[in-house]
Amino acid sequence: MTNWSEKKLSRNIARGDEKSFARVYDLYVNKLYKFVFLKTNSREAAEEIVQDVFMKFWKFALNNGKDIKSISAVLYKIARHLVIDYYRSSSVDKAFFQLEENILPDGIYGKDIAKDIDTEYDLKEVEQAISILPEQYQNIIIMKYIDDLTNKEIAEALDKEEGNIRVLAHRALIALKKIVLKN
């Protein structure tokens, strides 16, 4: 979506325009569903959370008092927090919160990873590996490689500097690879 159309949508939604809201829904529902599903591994949870995301987005847009600069950043931020709430309030096993980002030992760029260049990955295993990544890596993997968000959009959604995203994405990918290979 161009900056211009995003600004227009944002301005219209802030004025209570339902058609613009519906447009945002159509644009982002699939991406957000994928994002939440990969984090919760539950269709029911994903459906409930994504619906909540859009409702909260609408309320936020109306009460924000100014135009939203990046619709995707706001939507993903809401989704992220709702997933955290989901794990906090339910008895669901929150494996990915328990995994620390230091799962990568020294020498992560070393031979163990390099020798697997030609590995054939199983799609299901990759999905499972994503679900047990540390939350930050998980966010970046899904946003960047699955939902195709730009580094700028990811940075805004995660409250990080754009320059850090490239580095974090690289680390996240290696962490993911490590988990897949371990399995």
Place this chain on the structure above:
Amino acid sequence: MTDNLVGKLKEIDIQASEEWKTTARSFLLSQIKNETKIQENFIDRIYQGWRNFAILDRFAWKPVSIFVLIALVVLGGSSLAVAVAQKSNPGDSMFLVKRGIEEIRLAVERDNSRKVALAGSILASRMSELNLAVETELIAEDSFKKDTISLAVSEVKKQVQVVNSNFNILKNNNQENNQEMAVAAMGLNKKMIGYKQELKDVKEKVNEEVEIEINKVLNEVDDVNADVLSVIVAQRAIGDTTIADNEIADSLEEHIYGIQNKAEEVLAVLSQEDDQSDLVKKVVKVKEEIAQAGEALREGQYSLVLTLANNSNKILKILYGQVDEIIQSPDELNTAQLGEETDEENTNPTSTVESVSDGDIEILESEESDGYRQDEPIEKIDAEVEVNVSEDEFEIGIQ
């Protein structure tokens, strides 16, 4: 070296069902119709114009200008203005008007029972505003005012105090219709339990500074609950069966469970610090009392449960002050001191502790509103807070 993996990630094709997407879309579109946006700017400009007109606004004119604005809104103002004020949140210019309208509504309500209900529903608004402020800050893109959550917390605290004082008025002036009071008390108790949970959820999402403020609000909520439960238990002791026995038991269980959690929280913080063994002993003692309260609950001795619970709560509140100090400045903690008394603590209404024995209600008034005195050494408080329990008779005394 990760090209294969990136390629595989691109292949992940998770799709929501078309049926769900359509249903959710229709549902959301029907829901957002209820959240109609009211154009605030126009009214805000009128209000700003009024403020600019009142040159002495910063001084004595401010309350007058707000009062006149409220009067205009209440007496002759448009419904749009009222609606805008109703939609405002702490930190908004129109929030003062909203508060003013609420205060007027409370002031003109003559029935004490309805006053408590009204104060309770205003508290519900404050809680919604707090939740909205927290959510907004989590989502905010950049320049969101960070103090909005603190403002919202402080408004919740004020309203809890309003609820408390109105409930005390009801309690003191409504001796003839005790059943009505018991029903009001039970309703309030249920609401307070809900708010406690909401406040705990908010605590998880805010910084330490706000967390400490929320702890204070939670203490206020506990005070209201203790008062409310004392009325319910006293009614039951004189044979009032308006409130079912199991409802009372559930409420008391919830109350002691909350205190038990508080004890665990305090213990968790203290265990991370050195040289806190005296304080740890106090918490352990509190936990023992809570266990006794649990026993008493199983035996149906509700008055005893309340006495033990309230006593434990008082000690924990003192310790909570200590824990907050540990969090804020671990090096400066003086275990002999219980912190400085704040102005806020002085503004609380005087609390009462009721001790019921064989149908007699004895009301012992404490000197301090919160039942705890932060300016006194812990040893002194210890000596003064005693629970004497005999088989048939017991009383709590903060003499």
